[in-house]
Amino acid sequence: MGDSAYSFSLTTFSRTGKLLQIEYALNAVANGRTSLGICAADGVVIATDKKLSSTLVDTDQVCKVEKITKGSGFVYSGVGPDYRVLVRKARKSSQAYYRQYMEDKPVSQLVKTTAGVMQEYTQSGGVRPFGVSLLVAGVDGDGTPRLYQVDPSGAYFGWKATAIGKNYVNAKNFLEKRYQDDMELEDAIHTALLTLREGFEGEMTNKNIEVGVVSKSDGEFRLLSPEQIQDYLDEAN
Amino acid sequence: MDTVFGVAYEGGVVLATDQTNARSILMYQKNLDKITQLSSHSAMGVSGPNSDLVNFTEYISKNLALYELSNDGLKLSTHAQANFARGELARALRKGPYQVNILLGGYDESTKTGGSLYFLDYLASLQKVNYGCQGYASNFCLSIMDREWREGMTEEEAVSTVENCINELHERFLISQNNFIIKVVDKDGVKVVKYGADPADN
Numbered sequence: 377m378g379d380s381a382y383s384f385s386l387t388t389f390s391r392t393g394k395l396l397q398i399e400y401a402l403n404a405v406a407n408g409r410t411s412l413g414i415c416a417a418d419g420v421v422i423a424t425d426k427k428l429s430s431t432l433v434d435t436d437q438v439c440k441v442e443k444i445t446k447g448s449g450f451v452y453s454g455v456g457p458d459y460r461v462l463v464r465k466a467r468k469s470s471q472a473y474y475r476q477y478m479e480d481k482p483v484s485q486l487v488k489t490t491a492g493v494m495q496e497y498t499q500s501g502g503v504r505p506f507g508v509s510l511l512v513a514g515v516d517g518d519g520t521p522r523l524y525q526v527d528p529s530g531a532y533f534g535w536k537a538t539a540i541g542k543n544y545v546n547a548k549n550f551l552e553k554r555y556q557d558d559m560e561l562e563d564a565i566h567t568a569l570l571t572l573r574e575g576f577e578g579e580m581t582n583k584n585i586e587v588g589v590v591s592k593s594d595g596e597f598r599l600l601s602p603e604q605i606q607d608y609l610d611e612a613n
Numbered sequence: 614m615d616t617v618f619g620v621a622y623e624g625g626v627v628l629a630t631d632q633t634n635a636r637s638i639l640m641y642q643k644n645l646d647k648i649t650q651l652s653s654h655s656a657m658g659v660s661g662p663n664s665d666l667v668n669f670t671e672y673i674s675k676n677l678a679l680y681e682l683s684n685d686g687l688k689l690s691t692h693a694q695a696n697f698a699r700g701e702l703a704r705a706l707r708k709g710p711y712q713v714n715i716l717l718g719g720y721d722e723s724t725k726t727g728g729s730l731y732f733l734d735y736l737a738s739l740q741k742v743n744y745g746c747q748g749y750a751s752n753f754c755l756s757i758m759d760r761e762w763r764e765g766m767t768e769e770e771a772v773s774t775v776e777n778c779i780n781e782l783h784e785r786f787l788i789s790q791n792n793f794i795i796k797v798v799d800k801d802g803v804k805v806v807k808y809g810a811d812p813a814d815n
Contacts, residue, residue: 475700479693
């Protein structure tokens with residue numbers, strides 16, 4: 377990045393000390409579809425609203441929850457195409473790590489690297505910040521389940537439970553009431569679906585949401601199939 | 614001309630090297646410690662020119678320290694350390710090779726037997742082994758290790774096997790290597806079991 381004609385950064389400080397491009401990027405995130413995550417004692421769940429502009433859209437072809445390494449996955453709120461760039465970079469960096477150490481890249485390091493990339497785009501020539509916030513779920517190098525949020529600025533936070541995108545304020549309040557430190561993964565998935573339904577426009581079905589789960593027992597990040605989601609939805613009714 | 618031994622046992626690894634530092638017909642030093650500590654629970658016994666020995670071991674051990682500092686104290690497993698070291702040997706191989714042959718031993722809580730031993734050579738080969746030798750010593754001592762190693766060995770048995778190998782070299786190896794240093798890597802870290810001459814003696 378940074379053609380000679382654009383070797384200056386487009387993200388510059390305002391008089392009040394703000395980086396307005398980042399603020400605007402956060403606005404883009406706040407307009408995006410809701411995503412949330414819950415970190416349980418024995419695993420992590422992330423989920424998102426996949427509702428699309430028209431009923432004619434083939435939802436099977438849309439992939440918002442993405443696996444990055446064996447034990448970690450991303451979901452986002454904001455601008456989809458920007459997200460796909462980050463997913464590609466994260467997967468590549470994880471494979472480079474594997475090539476060096478013959479071991480999976482721990483989630484905490486994946487987050488730091490990805491956050492580093494996002495920060496670069498706020499201080500490099502000729503580029504704009506990514507219009508997404510990420511939720512990263514995984515079981516870390518020491519076996520602990522972790523949930524992280526990464527913002528367009530490159531700031532990252534570890535969460536017990538959080539929500540981003542449209543309606544995130546209500547969703548976070550809902551989560552605050554329901555979260556317990558000793559929650560189990562099954563309860564967490566249940567609570568995640570209830571939270572998602574709270575702000576859902578119209579009927580929530582197994583086709584218009586996506587859920588990703590990683591359990592401490594096998595350390596493998598998986599997307600729930602529509603059938604599995606339907607089972608949880610039936611339970612919730 | 615250097616000798617490196619390694620024997621993995623139940624709960625750790627024994628590493629041993631000769632203590633001779635020599636070139637051509639001249640012996641510089643008889644108390645060199647060729648087993649360098651990599652991290653809190655790993656070490657490598659190295660053979661080759663002293664320059665490459667020091668350069669390579671310092672490079673690897675400081676990069677491992679950097680990893681721990683950058684990642685909140687997270688330690689790399691012995692398997693990851695060995696693969697990292699191999700990768701660096703491979704990268705340098707077609708530019709300016711490190712002429713070192715290594716036996717890398719480490720202790721990890723998570724592995725079944727605790728101790729693991731890796732054989733690396735100057736062409737960047739890597740193999741996990743139960744026991745191994747580097748140098749001319751292989752010709753004399755692999756057969757002893759073949760006969761004596763068994764699963765579930767104790768530290769005493771492993772050290773005894775290494776001592777049998779050292780005695781064989783004293784008996785039959787043309788080049789005189791009077792002093793050997795023996796170290797053990799286990800759950801308590803890296804410690805010296807015995808040495809022929811004190812490395813700290815200047």
